[in-house]
Amino acid sequence: xxxxxxxxxxxxxxxxxxxxxxxxxxxxxxxxxxxxxxxxxxxxxxxxxxxxxxxxxxxxxxxxxxxxxxxxxxxxxxxxxxxxxxxxxxxxxxxxxxxxxxxxxxxxxxxxxxxxxxxxxxxxxxxxxxxxxxxxxxxxxxxxxxxxxxxxxxxxxxxxxxxxxxxxxxxxxxxxxxxxxxxxxxxxxxxxxxxxxxxxxxxxxxxxxxxxxxxxxxxxxxxxxxxxxxxxxxxxxxxxxxxxxxxxxxxxxxxxxxxxxxxxxxxxxxxxxxxxxxxxxxxxxxxxxxxxxxxxxxxxxxxxxxxxxxxxxxxxxxxxxxxxxxxxxxxxxxxxxxxxxxxxxxxxxxxxxxxxxxxxxxxxxxxxxxxxxxxxxxxxxxxxxxxxxxxxxxxxxxxxxxxxxxxxxxxxxxxxxxxxxxxxxxxxxxxxxxxxxxxxxxxxxxxxxxxxxxxxxxxxxxxxxxxxxxxxxxxxxxxxxxxxxxxxxxxxxxxxxxxxxxxxxxxxxxxxxxxxxxxxxxxxxxx
RNA sequence: CGCGGAGUAGAGCAGUUGGCAGCUCGUCAGGCCCAUAACCUGGAGGUCGUGUGGUUCAAGUCCCACCUCCGCAACCA
Numbered sequence: 001x002x003x004x005x006x007x008x009x010x011x012x013x014x015x016x017x018x019x020x021x022x023x024x025x026x027x028x029x030x031x032x033x034x035x036x037x038x039x040x041x042x043x044x045x046x047x048x049x050x051x052x053x054x055x056x057x058x059x060x061x062x063x064x065x066x067x068x069x070x071x072x073x074x075x076x077x078x079x080x081x082x083x084x085x086x087x088x089x090x091x092x093x094x095x096x097x098x099x100x101x102x103x104x105x106x107x108x109x110x111x112x113x114x115x116x117x118x119x120x121x122x123x124x125x126x127x128x129x130x131x132x133x134x135x136x137x138x139x140x141x142x143x144x145x146x147x148x149x150x151x152x153x154x155x156x157x158x159x160x161x162x163x164x165x166x167x168x169x170x171x172x173x174x175x176x177x178x179x180x181x182x183x184x185x186x187x188x189x190x191x192x193x194x195x196x197x198x199x200x201x202x203x204x205x206x207x208x209x210x211x212x213x214x215x216x217x218x219x220x221x222x223x224x225x226x227x228x229x230x231x232x233x234x235x236x237x238x239x240x241x242x243x244x245x246x247x248x249x250x251x252x253x254x255x256x257x258x259x260x261x262x263x264x265x266x267x268x269x270x271x272x273x274x275x276x277x278x279x280x281x282x283x284x285x286x287x288x289x290x291x292x293x294x295x296x297x298x299x300x301x302x303x304x305x306x307x308x309x310x311x312x313x314x315x316x317x318x319x320x321x322x323x324x325x326x327x328x329x330x331x332x333x334x335x336x337x338x339x340x341x342x343x344x345x346x347x348x349x350x351x352x353x354x355x356x357x358x359x360x361x362x363x364x365x366x367x368x369x370x371x372x373x374x375x376x377x378x379x380x381x382x383x384x385x386x387x388x389x390x391x392x393x394x395x396x397x398x399x400x401x402x403x404x405x406x407x408x409x410x411x412x413x414x415x416x417x418x419x420x421x422x423x424x425x426x427x428x429x430x431x432x433x434x435x436x437x438x439x440x441x442x443x444x445x446x447x448x449x450x451x452x453x454x455x456x457x458x459x460x461x462x463x464x465x466x467x468x469x470x471x472x473x474x475x476x477x478x479x480x481x482x483x484x485x486x487x488x489x490x491x492x493x494x495x496x497x498x499x500x501x502x503x504x505x506x507x508x509x510x511x512x513x514x515x516x517x518x519x520x521x522x523x524x525x526x527x
Numbered sequence: 528c529g530c531g532g533a534g535u536a537g538a539g540c541a542g543u544u545g546g547c548a549g550c551u552c553g554u555c556a557g558g559c560c561c562a563u564a565a566c567c568u569g570g571a572g573g574u575c576g577u578g579u580g581g582u583u584c585a586a587g588u589c590c591c592a593c594c595u596c597c598g599c600a601a602c603c604a
Contacts, residue, residue: 010604018604025604053602186531194530194600201601226602264604265531294532295598334541338532338598345539348552356565364562371561416541416550430567435560508563 004042004250004257007033010267011048011093011233014074015055018081020311020341021264021296024329028293028411029262030087031330034467035406035414037088038489044251046237047082048093049075050230052223057212067212068096084317085326086470093237095214095229103236104214104229107282108160108205112218116281117160119219122204126155133157133209160206160222167277168200174276180289182272183409184336187265187292191272203227203274231275234261235284252285259287260409268292291409294338311341311526319521323469324350324510330468331419335411343522347515354472357422358461359509364429365454366479366505372438377455377481378448379499385446387431391453392495394424395460399492402464418464425457455480455498463492472509479506 009029012022026047033045051071060070075094082089093100111117124133125143127150134152143152175181175188182188206222207213213223238248251257263271268290276286317325324346332349333339369377383389398421405414428450437447462469462476477487481501491497 012604013602015603021604023604050602055602190531190599198529203601230602262604266599266604267602269601293604295604332540340539342539344552348539352551355563360563360565362562364566366562368561413541419551426566427568429561430559433559433561438561510563512563512565 002256002258004254005033005036005044006238006251006257006259007036007043007045008234008261009047010263011050011095011230012078013050013053013055014071014078015059017074017077018313020313020316020329023081023085023313023325024296024333025262025264025293026082026087027085027326027329028335030085030089031326031411031467032260032262032406032409034088034470038463038466039403040490044091044238044247045089046091046093046234047087047089048091048233048237049078049095050226050233051075051094051096052213052229053226054210054212057210060212071096081313084314084322086322091237093233095233099239099242100233100236101214103241104224104232105217106241107232107278108214108216108224108228109218111162111278111281112160114281116163116166117205118163120159120161120202121156122159122207123154123156125152126209127152133207157208158221159204159208159225160216160219161202162205162228162274162277162281164200164202164274164277167280168196170280171273171276172196174286178286178288181287182268182290182292184292187268187272191269195269195273200273227270227274228278231270231278234275234287240284258289259285261287261290263290263292265292265295289409291336293335294333296333296339296341311522315525316522320346320350320513321471323472324354326468326470327354327415330411331415333412335409343519343526344515346522347513347518350510351512351515353419353422354469354510355508355512357419357426358465359472361422361426361454361461362458362476362479363508365451365458366503368434369451369455369503370505372434372447373451375503375505377498377501377503378452380452380456380495381445381449383453384449385432387428388449388453391424391428391457394421395457396493398464399460415465415468418461421457421464422461425454425461428457429454452498455501455503456495459487459498460492463487463489475506475509479504 007029009026012018029045029047033043036043049071056067056071060067063070065073071094079092082092095101095104108117122133126133133155144150172192175192179185182191205225205228206216206219207225208221208223211223213225214229216222216224235248235252238252239245240248240252252259261271271290279286313325328346328349331353332345369375383392398417401417402414405411405417432446432450434447434450437443437450458476459480459482462473466473474484477484480498481503482498486497
């Protein structure tokens with residue numbers, strides 16, 4: 001396995017506030033990044049904002065501010081949400097930053113000089129009221145502007161294009177040689193069948209009909225158009241082509257580094273087809289993996305700004321805490337498949353897994369250690385009974401399964417294995433009946449071993465949950481009497497870690513949610 | 528015939544390379560009394576969308592046909 005990781009989310013478009021779908025993608029990426037770091041790997045994690053384009057220009061005009069003021073305001077909300085969700089990005093790239101603009105211009109020039117970009121004509125449906133071009137599918141069979149509903153006309157304008165035909169063969173070879181590049185694999189077939197086989201069009205990389213974008217140095221009428229601008233963020237953030245390109249060398253150019261892009265299905269095409277082409281044109285290495293996560297739906301329909309059925313993540317986190325929301329997103333929706341959000345599911349998941357199983361396990365264990373051993377965790381003395389041995393083997397197995405699954409980006413499954421450990425530990429209490437052992441002086445050793453094993457199981461579960469339950473896990477460590485330093489992942493296989501620690505009884509980690517109160521509350525948020 | 532996904536217990540879902548159909552919730556019966564009305568055990572409930580289809584010793588899984596729902600279709604993650 002490689003030593004370093006570079007993990008990215010897409011850069012989101014600040015035309016409106018973020019919704020739960022954005023939070024989903026960023027949270028899962030964060031879980032991955034945290035889990036790598038906790039296990040001792042060097043991991044650089046990037047997110048950001050894609051701030052150019054006509055829509056921003058128009059929204060700013062309506063709001064009576066400059067485009068820059070407009071995006072500054074919305075991006076402020078991005079920062080707040082990522083803060084609230086405890087996202088640990090190492091950098092936040094904005095496409096309006098100088099460091100990014102220079103890289104885009106540099107890339108454009110190199111591609112132009114190389115003959116990969118040429119000047120041509122862009123043809124599309126034009127709405128003269130909105131001063132915007134639309135695609136065939138956007139205007140529909142009646143040729144109506146999707147924004148103002150007025151009729152549009154065929155029109156053309158001068159534009160630069162990226163010559164995809166120079167790189168199609170090479171891309172196909174790349175796909176063949178790197179079967180794990182695009183996951184899930186069905187996405188690769190989709191790309192090939194839908195876009196490449198029918199003949200790939202050249203990609204429009206500049207426009208003249210609006211001005212809010214990166215200026216083309218060679219032709220001042222033009223600004224760079226979307227994807228060449230947006231995708232470049234992944235290397236501009238590392239300082240590619242700048243005086244300070246240490247990060248770029250360390251993470252992009254180093255063979256020791258695994259580059260992982262996390263993205264949504266709707267932008268797969270750009271990441272899987274054009275991005276490798278751009279990189280090849282620049283003579284740069286391609287990412288190792290592009291992971292396409294599923295779409296988060298609202299019960300039956302897709303969550304979308306235009307349908308107005310978005311879930312606002314801010315009040316959700318404020319009411320239920322960062323851990324519950326992160327847990328729900330990670331555990332409930334199988335990473336890679338589509339999922340749907342429902343208030344009932346949310347409450348059920350939090351109650352079943354976090355309150356009843358995990359939180360309650362901690363609570364009852366700490367309470368017993370308090371009652372039977374004055375709050376001191378008895379030292380580990382091997383396994384006294386078969387029950388102890390059985391629990392120990394589950395602990396070991398959980399750790400190795402978890403690591404394997406995480407490395408394979410099966411985040412949901414990795415977390416599910418921790419649930420199994422927690423359930424196993426709850427069952428272990430019934431098997432060993434500590435309250436009965438406590439009444440028999442001869443069973444003192446057995447009882448001590450049970451308490452030690454329980455504490456260890458809770459520690460391991462909390463350690464493995466930590467990338468998701470970023471605050472509750474620390475509280476669990478504290479209740480076990482572990483310092484954050486002692487709780488470090490490197491000690492996860494140490495059987496003696498909890499010997500003689502003084503526990504601190506605390507409040508339940510996750511209070512049970514009352515569905516009759518919380519379901520209506522969440523439903524209100526969805527209006 | 529545009530592309531793709533889905534159809535498995537009352538609900539929501541998981542089922543890697545084919546090898547005794549599982550999980551959570553709900554429900555019924557029991558147990559326990561350390562714990563957050565929590566925890567543990569067991570039962571009921573599925574002909575795995577349809578086929579009087581194919582391959583196989585063996586199909587939820589592979590192949591074929593059909594039905595239904597959904598997403599994408601060139602700037603909503």
